[in-house]
Amino acid sequence: MSHDTDRRDPGDVGPGFMDAAELTIREGIARYVIGFVLASLLTAASFYVLNTSLIWGPGIPVALVVLAIAQMGVHLVLFLHITTAPDNTNNVLALAFGVLIVALVIGGSLWIMDHLNQNMMPMHQMMQMQR
Amino acid sequence: MSATDTPFDRAGDPYRVGRSRDWLSEGAGRGYVHVTGHGEGGPASKRVIVGYGFWIFLLSDIVMFSAFFAAHAVLQTATAGGPSGRELFNWWSIVLQTAFLLVSSFTCGLSAVATEARNQLWTQIALLVTGLFGLAFLVLEGRDFAAMVMQGAGPDRSAFLSSLFAVVGLHGLHVSAGLLWLGTMMAQVFVKGFRPDILRRLVCFNLFWHALDIIWVALFTVVYLIGLGR
């Protein structure tokens, strides 16, 4: 296509561009270091939560999910440079769409399968009936 | 800024919420308005196109993983009399795998910095370290799988194990493909230098590798950590 292949768009940015914010090398490295440290802390926290009684038992899965979402956020913002600036709108919307679909698939499947499993005879019982 | 912008526009309303397109377009030759992605400036540049397209691909890949996650969530208790997660998981291996993948994600990011600085040596070093940690991750995962199969807890033992091997294995398959790609990219950067199309591919690889780590976060949380409780 007859457009400049290497120019920067003033109003539009793809995901993951380091030069989107026109950072210096030091700033760039700092971002990754901060991201790495935060992610490590969150990971350690997950393992810690699991192995101690800091969180009340039934609340552990919730805590783990929260920590996981936080860590994904760290990855998205600090490693993938997804921001909420106007030039990133398409990227954020695409991500939101993906998250919605994932939520529908996983949430919907769990809801449906839970009901089905409750209402339907377990397989091994059904097989025994046939013998 | 373009002639159609009033002082009110950019400062308080960067997304131009509620602005009618007709208002902006009245009169010919007003020039291009630099509004976010509304296409007013014509086709985007190749770097944006390639990056965005790959981002959409990554989202589709995440949807595929979500189907396997959903299957695993449903089948997590279908152990059919066989071993459950609690009996099988090798915790140190999982901790190390998580650490290795996170480090490789970090070094991948450093390679992006080196690429921006157009430094061949540091780019190659960072990519190499990324690959080595990725390989270490795979080795540990492979050993875990082999050990489970040896114990009679292979994917053909129960639906729970099938879904475990499938979702973790799919991630491992992506990492393997990523390593093949990484090797090819290292060779390309070495031979062809920092050409625009090579740079675009490096951006895609970066996105891919970081996305794999994001998926691993979900994976070890749901499969291993939450799965332990069952």
Next chain:
Amino acid sequence: MFGKLTWQAIPWDQPIPLVAGSVVVLIVLAILALVVLKGYLPYLWHEWITSVDHKRIGVMYTLLGLVMLLRGFIDAIMMRSQQAAAFRAAGYLPPEHYAQIFSAHGTIMIFFAAMPIMIGLMNFAVPLQLGVRDVAFPTLNSTSFWLTATGALLVNISLVVGEFARTGWLVYPPLSELPYSPGVGVDYYLWALLISGVGTLMTGINFVTTILKIRAPGMSYLRMTIFCWTALAANLLIVAAFPILTATLGMLALDRYLGFHFFTNEAGGNMMMFINLIWAWGHPEVYILVLPAFGIFSEVISTFSGKPLFNYRSMVAATMFICLVSYMVWLHHFFTMGAGADVNAFFGISTSIIAVGTGVKIYNWLFTMYGGRIRFTTPMLWSMGFLVTFVIGGMTGVLLAVPPADFLLHNSLFLVAHFHNVIIGGVLFAAFAGITYWFPKAFGFKLDEGWGKAGFWLSLLGFYVVFMPLYVAGLLGMTRRLQHYDVAAWRPWVLVAGIGIIIMMAAAACQVAQFVVSIRRREELRDETGDPWNGRSLEWATTSPPPPFNLAVLPNVQGAEPYWEIKRRAIETQHLSPEPNYEPIEMPRNSPTGFITAFFSTITGFALIWHIWWLVGLGLVAAYAVFVWFAWRDAVEYSIPAEEVARYDRERRRAREQWLAQHAGQPA
């Protein structure tokens, strides 16, 4: 050495597939011989097979779809005739064979007829309507097409070598698992769809990126045509849904090949999980088919009513509403499978709600026609046929959306009639409308109106004669997929449906005749200016056929319906806008990557089906080698010099000026 493949794989003892297969093989060999001997191969290789031009790829997709439509239709003829004959009798098709036929019919029609035609039309028209030169990833586009062709090829090979699945088009387990389907049939299905699914997913990525990031200057979102909006919605759905298909069929493949237990009877497998996931794909899939169809009708109806589309914004809203809600209704495909009242209620309500979006669109089309000056051309006839037929199908759908009603009608012929009603009335009619509408743009001459109208009327009549009786039979209790039946009350309806299929055969003959006659009469039917229908959108600004670069200069879009504005101004001022500044244009080079990738995919797929493991390994290595070879390319684009662009565009302007002079004084 050859895995499970032996000479017994060819159906020597079954006359129908043997004869059918031999005929097909002979025809294919004859065509190949013709092509090679007449020296067309270099032309085909350089201009079509290795082309990355969206227009060429669109034509190839559509052609593939039409050929497979014929194959699927033959399956339908066999099914209808078998049922017409098999009242308290055996008919002529043994049950194992009949099962393969209805499975192949569904698989082919959805994946290799309807999808390719819709994708082909989107490929052809969307970049032209956006006023740009090509899609975001042209070589990926070519690869998508060839991978789809691979899938179609594998399904057709199953006719001659081996067998096809006997499970229905959605291969429900446990029937599709190894103990109950030990043959290669389900494997053919799995690999054909896994491979072509990758191609379709890549198309989705390609078009979402194109529509969101590559448009002519000034073309904001609300200045795109509705066809582009529906293409966006459909491709978003492809990106969101096809990964689920890949995952689910992948799980089934893992069960069959590596002894996994996702959906098996024993070791804790849960076959309802398959049904849940496959329909989580399956419902968005039908919207992937029908949304571009709605877009085509929007274009056709507004063009041939001579009016802009009524209430453009509500059309956009309805389109995106349908896109979103289509992901929240999938359980209505298995109301009867035990999810319970509250789950059923939620999905029943959401299914009824999604009909509102389509209702909005129907009213908008009607109001577009109202007060317009309607031209009853073939595309317009298809659209009007759609308006009536689709509404009926939609209403039966809303009826089925009520779970208690569905408990009686699930898997009956009522259901079969419903989905054929909406797919034929919606997707097939749109396919023919779109093909007739854009044919002159693609090839430079119109299709013969007489044969086109005959084809339309016979199709319309044939559709009603086949499917309305099936609604009745369904209400009387007849289930689907019956190889024979003994209930006398159903007989008259099945017989009428059998007559209807003969009418549809006549319709198909008319459609074929339309193409043959039009090609023969192409000089009389020639499109001189590039705007044969007095169109409103940007594709009609180009010549017919357009040059590889579509437009010499990207337009500066200043409102919706940009081409209509350009034309109006030209007619009022009686001359064209001033000649633009011509610059050299960079176009992507052709590439054999797509074809070669598909070639090795076919081999790998065939090897996987027959368990020829060394060949699988070879195929995968070759695929990686192709990837590296493609990645190593240095020359990616070629340049068209400004003088050639100028020469070409001046030809186009001369034709338009001639038209202006001939039509001086006439209003737009």
